[in-house]
Amino acid sequence: GIDEIITGAGFTGGPHIRIFDNTGKVQGQFFAYDQNFRGGINVAVGDINRRAGKKKDEIITTPGKGGGPHVRIFDNTGKVQGQFFAYDQNFRGGINVAVGDVDNDGLVEIITGAGPGGTPHARVFEVNGMLIGSFYGYEEEFRGGIRVGTVRL
Template sequence: MMAEYTAFDTRYGLTLSAGDLDGDWRDELIVGMGPDPKNSGILKVLKYRGDGFTELMSQTLYSDRTYGINTTTGDIDGDGLPEIITTPGPGPNSPATVTVWKYTTDGLTEHFTFTAFDGMYGANVATGDIDGDGLAEIITGSGPDPKNTALVRVYKPDGTLVNEFTPYPAKHNYGTTVSAGDLDSDGVSEIVTGLGPGPQNEPLVKIFESDGTETGSLTAYPGKMGYGVNVSIGRTGSQ
């Protein structure tokens, strides 16, 4: 273990993403409060300096009890630095709004906000350049409302909807988790989904092109496991 840091004195863990926010070629960690029903949407940015973590900023982005906050990063405006993208956590009163934030040493400033889905329980969010134009699109998955079918919506960097598709049959509720990355080295990102946390939802992962064409799937864990699966994409080696 390289280092350990307690970000919050709360329950239900935390949400985590990373990105080089300040252009020093080292990723910062973006941590948000986990989905405790008592948690608001507090976000912190941490810098690893070799001997431990330093907290660069802490900001309350959602003041109500939103069951925490979901985060990701992506270069939305093409300036070479990633923005921070957030949604409220999976609370029954959390709207499915997506907000893009610009990071500065003084804190976060709101760039723009749009509504990804009708209803509550927040949304899952990822970014990826799915059309090869050098800008990250915003990929959203429906939140874990017990009544929500799995729905993916893809938005341009200005919040304009460009595509939507249903990755799983309607019998699967509790929404869908999402990630994105260039899995086949063709220069554009694929969209990866996982079933939401329904008690009967298997850990089924699917891969899609940007137009919703399925290109692969796998069951992440053996046996009769429920409650879906979270997905994330990243390099694990030198390639």
């Protein structure tokens, strides 16, 4: 099928995920966390489950500043497929998220970066939440957090 566009509200917005086609028509929407949360939401998309016959990728979300380190995985209808905490549950700087096959096993991993107030700590997880890698992208004393992404070279 054709790719769809996934959006998540920025800071001061709620955790509202919207799915659009290429003309801007809403194809679906849901709240990834408590709809009263106003720290915004970060999103990534990838083929997490690799089920035979499945045509849609999963939507991975993390809360923005003020939210805890709660990673959630959804199908395109907003049904939770998995969830875990990427950092100490008391951290409220929000977290950034990306997906990619970073260990070359043919399966997608979830990569997180601590948000503002956190160290530049990047972590790599299997989709079940098992931590498989961790590093600091900059000096550990830096408290501006870190953004993460992946690229195939």
